[in-house]
Amino acid sequence: MNQNNQADFFLPPALVEEVLTDLLKLASTGLSSLEAIPVRQRTDDERLMLGKARNEVKAYRTALDYWRAGIYPSCLDGIWSIESLSERGQVIHHIWREFDTQARVYRWRCDCKCAERSPFHVHQAVMTAIEVALDRADSLAYDATDVDDEPFGPDAPAQLGRRLAAARSAYLQAA
Numbered sequence: 148m149n150q151n152n153q154a155d156f157f158l159p160p161a162l163v164e165e166v167l168t169d170l171l172k173l174a175s176t177g178l179s180s181l182e183a184i185p186v187r188q189r190t191d192d193e194r195l196m197l198g199k200a201r202n203e204v205k206a207y208r209t210a211l212d213y214w215r216a217g218i219y220p221s222c223l224d225g226i227w228s229i230e231s232l233s234e235r236g237q238v239i240h241h242i243w244r245e246f247d248t249q250a251r252v253y254r255w256r257c258d259c260k261c262a263e264r265s266p267f268h269v270h271q272a273v274m275t276a277i278e279v280a281l282d283r284a285d286s287l288a289y290d291a292t293d294v295d296d297e298p299f300g301p302d303a304p305a306q307l308g309r310r311l312a313a314a315r316s317a318y319l320q321a322a
């Protein structure tokens with residue numbers, strides 16, 4: 148069930164862990180500065196940002212737990228699969244890119260139940276860290292053989308839907 152190990156992840160795992168640590172630090176600093184505002188003086192915007200910052204810190208902290216447990220996502224045709232840490236060996240979630248027409252940006256979407264409660268949780272945190280790690284790998288000039296080309300690939304929503312269905316049925320057949 149564990150499809151990745153230290154040897155075959157497309158990025159050096161230590162680099163992703165370093166990025167996750169940095170992102171957690173950044174999110175924690177942001178959260179502390181918001182928490183420093185006295186409760187009664189917080190504006191509605193600040194209250195919203197506080198909720199987002201708390202989610203981010205929690206997401207990156209959980210993502211680090213995943214990473215340190217050796218749970219890495221793997222990609223098949225633009226759909227990423229990742230095991231659940233709490234239900235290891237039993238549950239696999241899928242993550243994909245989707246265009247947010249309101250915000251006009253691509254976001255990481257997933258098929259887990261956390262997605263309804265909090266749009267940014269462990270799955271988005273892991274994928275954000277991988278994206279940052281890819282950029283950092285480029286700028287640190289990691290050995291080219293350590294990093295696969297274009298792991299995200301082109302992504303049209305309809306194609307993604309079909310790919311997700313295919314990934315799910317492949318998973319169900321394998322289970």
Ligand SMILES: [Zn+2]
Nearest residue numbers: 257259262270
């Ligand atoms: Zn999720």
